[in-house]
Amino acid sequence: MLPIWKEIKGRISSSLPKNSFSLWIDPISFLGKDEKNLVLGCPNRFARNWVIENYLNLIKDTLNKAGAGDLNVVFKVQPSKTKSSGSHNIPDPAQLTLPNLPAGQGRSSVFFNQEFTFDRFIVGNSNEFAYSASKALARTDHWDYNTLLMLAKTGLGKTHLSQATGQAILEENPQSRVYYITAEQFTNEMISSLKKNRIEAFKDKYRRCCDVLLLDEIHFLSGKQKTQIELGYTLDALTNENKKIVFTSALPPKDLPSMSRELSSRLTSGLVTTIENPDYDTRVKILNRKASERNMRLSGEIIHLLATRLNRDVRQMESALNYLKAKSQLLKAKIDPDLARDVVNCLVSGESSITSKDISKVVCSYYKVDPLMLRSKSRKKVYSYPRNIYSYLCRSHTNETLEKIAGNINRSHSTVLYASELIEHKMKTDRELRNQIDFLSQELENMKK
Secondary structure (H helix, E strand, O other): OHHHHHHHHHHHHOOOOHHHHHHHHOOOEEEEEOOOEEEEEEOOHHHHHHHHHHHHHHHHHHHHHOOOOOOEEEEEEOOOOOOOOOHHHOOOOOOOOOOOOOOOOOOOOOOOOOOOOHHHOOOOOOOHHHHHHHHHHHHOOOOOOOEEEEEOOOOOOHHHHHHHHHHHHHHHOOOOOEEEEEHHHHHHHHHHHHHOOOHHHHHHHHHOOOOEEEEEOHHHHOOOHHHHHHHHHHHHHHHHOOOEEEEEEOOOHHHOOOOOHHHHHHHOOOEEEEOOOOOHHHHHHHHHHHHHHOOOOOOHHHHHHHHHHOOOOHHHHHHHHHHHHHHHHHHOOOOOHHHHHHHHHHHOOOOOOOOHHHHHHHHHHHHOOOHHHHHOOOOOHHHHHHHHHHHHHHHHHOOOOHHHHHHHOOOOHHHHHHHHHHHHHHOOOOHHHHHHHHHHHHHHHHHHO
């Protein structure tokens, strides 16, 4: 049966991308066979689960086509017996390794999502700069910027681009030591290393045994002074060696509470990009791609309806498509504009009767400022604070685009996005601000009655 399994792997290799095959299928070994079962070995538990979820049907179909019969395929964990050399690369037992890479190389605390590649990223005006910068960092050895910080709220693709960068680097050079990890996991790993008296191994891992560091969600570091100090030293070591570093965050480091100036400076010392809410054209591209992946044939009218109403982020669009498909299947109903409209109305609030003019009136009255001052260039707090509140309320209570909101106050759409995120973040800790927003929101709701 061993020669047959080699033939099966050969057939599968022609139907999968080279990187996917080498990462998940090639490491699988033949362990045995009886009348009903074919037993295959995977290098670790994660690889076993991933192969079962994503490639089991492909393996079974290929076996049938090869004349091996309708066998029950059983996967077992059969780790490699190869030991890595060098004291700095001893793997932590709690950490799984990528199946086709030597221990200590290309490992990460979070595994890459195979869907998060550059080819699968929908590029538009809102994310083109971040996409281009990520790709240049991944594909170019000699570039002016080895450090990239991507700022975006949840669901806009910053993690997608971060992982795409790592996967592209590994595809070009599988021996690269790439670490993708969230700031929370970095903190927990450091604490665990301190408790186990392995802090020197922890330092070696990220300072000397790392070629590419992808650090997600750095806003988690807010208030964690010891982690900030350790990360600062790590970044200095990597920067001095011209290593590649990618950060992602929901807010600029300078706006994070209890973030040290030193670390904030290091995080923003390279290239800084923002990813904004997708515009209409980009939403159309995303919806068409996501619908095609779900085998859904949607008319231009339905796509237009969805793209117009679903203007928050990619996850909202994915949720709507999943809901639309499920409702169509369960009710055995045709996907038409009426069904799409019902789905959208369940996910987003009805057409708002509140306008940006209403919000301007309420905000200016409450803070006692002239409406013209919202458009002024003045950065005085007496004007900038109501301006930020206006931006937040417009994004929360209207369906107006960033461009339109920005035009109303004579600012760029990135400034409006930043102001809105700033207010949203401060509301979590500032009770007075939260009360002000609640009061103004209620005033706006009263205007609808």
